[in-house]
């Protein structure tokens with residue numbers, strides 16, 4: 218199911234990222250901050266378990282997170298969302314999936330995978346700023362499922378209707394979270410209006 222997270226701070230920061238004059242440093246900072254804000258929203262329903270602890274003055278019946286949270290950035294651009302999320306979820310583990318999209322065919326090509334062993338019982342959060350054709354997201358979801366992941370969430374900044382439809386078709390049970398649902402893809406598979414090439418803008422490679 219698709220969830221578009223409407224929050225004034227998320228929208229404001231995304232607007233700064235969309236501007237063509239925004240440079241690498243501000244682009245990266247806004248992306249990192251939005252990553253944290255989005256994950257704060259989507260982790261509201263994480264299961265907690267009761268624990269008894271000692272404060273300096275008394276015994277306290279309280280709660281802590283029940284399951285591991287594993288963040289899965291899709292390289293490269295997903296790396297830009299990692300540190301904002303790690304700052305919020307201190308126990309988070311980080312897997313990596315390397316995928317690049319062929320510029321002609323728009324097909325995703327895997328080139329790297331590394332996972333912690335807790336994938337089957339963890340809440341797995343896949344992050345990538347851009348959901349364009351949905352090919353990369355679908356490939357990443359297939360890859361984490363092969364590792365036994367069952368509780369999977371996909372968090373992207375900007376999505377195209379084509380990409381949302383592709384993921385909903387291939388993985389109908391997955392919750393998809395976006396900061397914005399844009400209009401369409403252009404003939405080169407870029408999101409319109411979008412924000413350009415996220416990886417290049419994060420890493421200054423153009």
Ligand SMILES: O=P(O)(O)OC[C@H]1O[C@H](OP(=O)(O)OP(=O)(O)O)[C@H](O)[C@@H]1O
Pocket residue numbers: 291292293294295316317318319323325345346347348349350351352353354380406415416417
């Ligand atoms: O939905 P899709 O059509 O698959 O497109 C989206 C993918 O394209 C971009 O990555 P890219 O392949 O450019 O690699 P990069 O992150 O290394 O720049 C983006 O970060 C997504 O991973």
Ligand SMILES: O=c1cc[nH]c(=O)[nH]1
Pocket residue numbers: 294347349406407408409411412413414415416
């Ligand atoms: O608009 C797009 C589409 C795919 N990848 C990007 O970085 N931007």
Ligand SMILES: [Mg+2]
Pocket residue numbers: 291292293294316317318353
């Ligand atoms: Mg990519």
